[in-house]
Amino acid sequence: MGASALAPDWLSFPADANALRGVQWAAGVARTDDGELAVQGLRVSEVAREHGTPLFVLDEDDFRARAAGFRDAFNAAFADLCGGVDVYYAGKAFLCTEVARWVTEEGLRLDTCSGGELAVARRAGVPAGNLSLHGNNKSSAEIETALGMGLGRIVVDSLDELERVAAIAGRLGTTANVMLRLTPGVHASTHEFIATAHEDQKFGLSMVADDAGASPAAQAVAFALVSPAIHLLGVHAHIGSQIFEAEGFEVAARKMLGFLASVRDTHGVQLPELDLGGGYGIAYTEADTPREPAELAQAMAAVVREEAAALSLQVPRISIEPGRAIAGPSTFTLYEVGVRKTVAVDAVDADGGTLPRRYVSVDGGMSDNARPVLYDADYTAVLASRVTGSDPIMSRVVGKHCESGDIVVRDVYLPDDVAAGDLLAVPGTGAYCWALASNYNYLARPAVVAVRGGVARTIIRRETEDDLLARDMGA
Template sequence: MTDRPVDRPLDPDLWPATTTVAADGSVSIGGVDLRALAAEHGTPAYVLDEADFRRRARGFREAFERAFGAIGTEVDVYYAGKAFLSTAVARWAVQEGLRIDTATGGELAVALRAGVPGDHIGLHGNNKSDTEIARALDAGVGRLVVDSLLEVDRVADAAAAAGVRAPVMVRVTTGVHAGGHEYISTAHEDQKFGLSIAGGQALEALEAVLGRPDLDLVGIHSHIGSQILDASGFAVAARRILELRARLAERTGHLVREVDLGGGYGIAYLPGEAPLDPARVAVEMARAVADVCAELGTSVPRVSVEPGRAIVGPTTVTVYSVGTVKPVVVEEEDGAFTRTYVSVDGGMSDNLRPALYGARYSAAVVSRDGGPGAVRARVVGKHCESGDVVVHDVLLPADVRAGDLLAVPATGAYGRSMASNYNLVPRPPVLAVRDGEVSVLVRRETEDDLLALDVG
């Protein structure tokens, strides 16, 4: 191949909004030259564009408020902390008018440490511990999302013991299949989340909640998957939830006041891909809710949604240093070709998604302009696994070499959240950039951190 690398110029749907490329090919984000950042803070490093995060968070809130305000109801946008959560990020989200969705005691602890008001926090989880439930009640969370019939009684008993009335939603499975991979499609019945509408467990759980005076049934919750690029699934799921809501009202006289339509809005990972537009999705979802409620003769509920990846994913790049560069001849039926293996100083410990479910990414050299021509490359990590692939296939400059800085965009979601210490590699820092300044949100782990956990 002799083409220019596909990411020159850098695709704006993949890279943070403040990304710029200088005449010498070096890249800056938030006014910070990545070469200077790497020299001071080392690599690998997650680099997060604060202004872009705030812009995307604000954009979601404004788009959904506008769309649902037009049909006469209110909407809450919860930032899905599982994508990436730190105290600073939680504060930014709240400052931009969002609430925080948590899925574990650890995420709840971060939100509380950030000063997020309890009633602006939700707690999910298919297997919450007694400690997590008690802490959520003590913090006064705005909603506990019940995920099983057993949990109805567990939460009610905990609320009675604490002397409070627990606000709960019941998570249901709508049968709508959406998302990029079986592992991230979460609304089909044969999986661990929620209670089936079709099987009758959802209605049973809702009635059970109404039967416990220590529980306040806030609403019905669903989540149909992740990395969704077609908005039609949200409308189908909304219809099934609203029909369930109406059926519960017919049986009990109780019309729940809120429905949560989840998140899962997809982003671009490869050049040419188009992310799901929040403004368009909001309008389509609002129209579907209004139409179904009119058809059923029920009032329009308050609505909540939970974007995570779509807010933080595109705001962040992972910056690596290139080490070994190795050309490998690959034999195929129609002939042989050479793939250049480019090894970097991170890998599956800082981005598990390619190994976990074949996620695809792009990459670019960000420290200089490459020479003429390009090579077909595979970016790999330093771990003792042949599946330790960061980018499966990308065009890089033909003269890519040790010492180059290479950045992988769209790693804000699940990169740091899923990071591990495999091979006892310390996890990278998360560095926020804005207006030419660098702030450490999460510091780099050290070998001393690893050894401190080893009590011998």
């Protein structure tokens, strides 16, 4: 056997199907002497035996190290510009009370985007001043909750919402700390559904002037500066997700600093804060080449320094919002293999025969990882419970749902002898997998275990059938 003509251009034929590409895995993941996958020395077979599958396995030390890495790299790069950076962990990537505590202990703040995420933060004891509330359509109840908690900031997404926040704050006799989310019109080289800074989408205030000569962003600033119920902290931009190059962030920084200069020139006010968002990419497959936080930080700091000087603008306090880049690589999903089958694909190989594709079914699927269905996201997988000298064969890892699109890993070379009962591990599933999990086909959502010091503990328990039926009022 050899390379398959069915493989996408980016997928190379493995010299060793048992090898791990380090950048895709948590730092504590390695193979044992006999070849089994382990995290901090804890074998996956032991984890599966105790906690079941499918299962999210999180390396807590790796998660904490990545959080600290962003904190240290950006603080160092911006120290002489604005005294450092406020790093907000983007809770939408993956959030539970333990994670909220970890990021707080590592000196990060926390960005939320719903009343439910605020409830998690409150339960975890995150200081209200370290919290941010995002969202394009916050309910009045969510706004009231945020104001009642004394939240550090509410990121306002529209003129309508700004007026609502002002009205609610006025009624409650308080002042809302507000950042305005703007759309800088920067194209992020990412999937259409996760590129968020272009005009034709639901997020943010446009910086493009209307027929009357004022942009929605400028109108929002004018309103906020005269409203007694609004304390305008600054402006915010988020250009998308899964971005590998610094150029998009640099362009956005220039546009946002230019806007702050225009606010100064028009209103005589220097707004003190600028949030440059998140969206830093991670390595899901061998095609992905993520940048280290220090490289991104230094590139962004250089642009902020240059542009602020050109505009004679005091550098505002900078904040960023990494989520995926912290949570994603820290976690892998562990599945048990069930049915496998090999099908003949309607294509012809060099010898004139049909091309085989192996389908490997696992005990989870689109209910624990919706990203391949939503975004055509690519992942990889490895045989985790053992090593083998069997030849690699072009495979597709699929779930157990009644959907032909229920694909976990679209293209991967797996050993030919993968069989029922084997364990497969899919790396890079710490972000937007458990968070997007569903009960489709009434599957219970998996547990999440955190490993530290070679010991696994449950931080989110597995759902049960009783959980699934608890809200069904037909009984």
